[in-house]
Amino acid sequence: MQHVSPVREPLVTGGKTYHDVTQDICRQVEAKPNIRWMAALSVALFFLGVFLYSVYRTLWYGIGEWGLNKTVGWAWDITNFVWWVGIGHAGTLISAVLLLFRQKWRTSINRAAEAMTIFAVICAAMFPVLHMGRPWLAYWVFPLQNTFGSLWVNFNSPLLWDVFAISTYFTVSLVFWYTGLVPDFATIRDRAKGPIAKVAYSLLSMGWKGSAKHWSRYETVSLILAGVSTPLVLSVHTIVSMDFATSVVPGWHTTIFPPYFVAGAIFSGFAMVLTLMLITRVVFKLEDYITLEHIALMNKIMMVTGSIVGVAYITEFFIAWYSQVEFEQYAFVNRATGPYWWAYWSMMTCNVITPQLVWIRRVRYSIPLTFILSIIVNIGMWFERFVIIVTSLHRDYLPSSWAMFSPSIIDIGIYVGTMGLFFTLFLLFAKFFPVINMAEVKSVLKYTVDNGPTYTGNHGHHQAHQPATHGVPASAPVNYDKHE
Amino acid sequence: MTSMSKRFALGIFDDEDVLLHAIENVREAGVKIYEVFTPFPIHGIDDALGIERSRLPIAAFFLGMTGLSFALWMQIYMLGFDWPMIIGGKPHIALPAFIPVAFELTVFFTCHGMVITFYTISSLYPRWKTPVLDVRSTDDKFVVAIEMNEKIDLNHLTQLLRANGASEVNEKEMTKF
Numbered sequence: 001m002q003h004v005s006p007v008r009e010p011l012v013t014g015g016k017t018y019h020d021v022t023q024d025i026c027r028q029v030e031a032k033p034n035i036r037w038m039a040a041l042s043v044a045l046f047f048l049g050v051f052l053y054s055v056y057r058t059l060w061y062g063i064g065e066w067g068l069n070k071t072v073g074w075a076w077d078i079t080n081f082v083w084w085v086g087i088g089h090a091g092t093l094i095s096a097v098l099l100l101f102r103q104k105w106r107t108s109i110n111r112a113a114e115a116m117t118i119f120a121v122i123c124a125a126m127f128p129v130l131h132m133g134r135p136w137l138a139y140w141v142f143p144l145q146n147t148f149g150s151l152w153v154n155f156n157s158p159l160l161w162d163v164f165a166i167s168t169y170f171t172v173s174l175v176f177w178y179t180g181l182v183p184d185f186a187t188i189r190d191r192a193k194g195p196i197a198k199v200a201y202s203l204l205s206m207g208w209k210g211s212a213k214h215w216s217r218y219e220t221v222s223l224i225l226a227g228v229s230t231p232l233v234l235s236v237h238t239i240v241s242m243d244f245a246t247s248v249v250p251g252w253h254t255t256i257f258p259p260y261f262v263a264g265a266i267f268s269g270f271a272m273v274l275t276l277m278l279i280t281r282v283v284f285k286l287e288d289y290i291t292l293e294h295i296a297l298m299n300k301i302m303m304v305t306g307s308i309v310g311v312a313y314i315t316e317f318f319i320a321w322y323s324q325v326e327f328e329q330y331a332f333v334n335r336a337t338g339p340y341w342w343a344y345w346s347m348m349t350c351n352v353i354t355p356q357l358v359w360i361r362r363v364r365y366s367i368p369l370t371f372i373l374s375i376i377v378n379i380g381m382w383f384e385r386f387v388i389i390v391t392s393l394h395r396d397y398l399p400s401s402w403a404m405f406s407p408s409i410i411d412i413g414i415y416v417g418t419m420g421l422f423f424t425l426f427l428l429f430a431k432f433f434p435v436i437n438m439a440e441v442k443s444v445l446k447y448t449v450d451n452g453p454t455y456t457g458n459h460g461h462h463q464a465h466q467p468a469t470h471g472v473p474a475s476a477p478v479n480y481d482k483h484e
Numbered sequence: 485m486t487s488m489s490k491r492f493a494l495g496i497f498d499d500e501d502v503l504l505h506a507i508e509n510v511r512e513a514g515v516k517i518y519e520v521f522t523p524f525p526i527h528g529i530d531d532a533l534g535i536e537r538s539r540l541p542i543a544a545f546f547l548g549m550t551g552l553s554f555a556l557w558m559q560i561y562m563l564g565f566d567w568p569m570i571i572g573g574k575p576h577i578a579l580p581a582f583i584p585v586a587f588e589l590t591v592f593f594t595c596h597g598m599v600i601t602f603y604t605i606s607s608l609y610p611r612w613k614t615p616v617l618d619v620r621s622t623d624d625k626f627v628v629a630i631e632m633n634e635k636i637d638l639n640h641l642t643q644l645l646r647a648n649g650a651s652e653v654n655e656k657e658m659t660k661f
Contacts, residue, residue: 018523022523151569152563155559156572156578161584161588164584164585164592165588168588168591172596179602182608183524187623190622190623191619202613204610205614206611209622210523211519212526212535213519214606216530216538217538217540217602218602221598224544224598225595228548228594232591235588242584443524
């Protein structure tokens, strides 16, 4: 029941046939790793080493290795946690929300975006686990019996909600992603030459054969997973924001936090998707699949969510004044003009002003500018979390306990190190897994009639059975339900 | 030839629109289609093949309800009855505070239950070797498999499939399928 419209831009350019799609996407899985990939992996592995060393220091000497003090008990760790979780949100948004809204352009980017979600959540999870100080007792966060050393967990606490939200989010994203990968693993399996690849992809593909009945169930499962992932993704950052909003710290205790955090998460996530996609499309020569149109559409989402975030910043200020609460007002004046003014104004510049440049068509369709924009937004969103967390904590009700925070080398090492972890995982994914969902891209290849592979089989004696797509104006709707 | 082996006639199609028409015409001609293998989901193929709507959404609903009930029972039992504690002066059973965990577990049970159900009923599990009728069916070809028996005349069937746009008609024997 696909409506074919002549006004729509093709989703995949270059007049690809189904076989071309398979070839283009399996190419990098089947080829030997190239030098650029090896170089990138070496850099990522180096930073992974930095991460492991910093974690070793943290575990051996305790979290005294970090720059925290009695006043600022949460700083880079939670900043990085929120930053990484937020980045993950774009993947679920693309794969679930855009599926429900039938945005077919998502098919080229959803696989990599979901991979990004999973790896970002892994990076995020490192911070609260390390902040526990004794990560080997991390299972205490789960509701276990008193004999394990603690009472029941406190279900009234947002920090515990976080445990449930993040673990649900991670596992659900993982199975959603894997289920989408199964048909593509089958494609690679059926093309595999080497004995190891044959067995490996046979195991991974779970015996998928692409039968019509399986596809029918597969689509039902995808739709239901998308349906429940949509409120899930909103709930995750809502709950993350409640870690702050349910406390009585000035600057945190606001009802605007949940929507503001969710918008911020999508904003930063799309920035990260853009960063990754712009690199991936060049390295793997996927310009026909991730087109300028895709980049422009993602830019638009970034602009909308960036504007929501901007409005939220201003609303916070207004409410602080309107509340007539002295402490609340001071928290905000201190943010903009206090010792951390540079962090606040970096955040404002990066997150409020930069995305507005996307209104200009030239910027939206420019690859170098989009790349720079996406990096700036990532930096800005990191500063947002830093501003919210550190500036609210460092000067609260009691001036005698005011303090400043400065990160230790280990703080920096862990943060930079998680990027190493992230890129190691992402590079391995990009090499051994299909980075684009082949099956879904094939299903949108005929999105515009001119673009699709046209049937050139036996023209002779079965003209009467030719379907309506051939030789009719592109505007004619193709409705399979109505044919005789 | 062992008793386990099955013979299939395979109609290979290059285009999904041609395939849909062919499926309808072949079924109208009274030929039973064993299975259709396609590289991607095709809209309208369920109707053409007469595949019933999946009942997975019903399973999803009950799985979700299980998760919700479990989450509520767990929180009410643990904090309300097993070891009641006063936390911030709130009631022991503070239902509004239990909503987030209840929601998350609803989603958790729905998703994982759905995925397990899907893999189980479709008997998808990791295996060392995956025999397929035509390796191109996961690439760019649409394969209509018809199980052969004494009553079916292969020449007649080949003609029927060809007339409906099949680019090739092959025969394949599978010992385990």
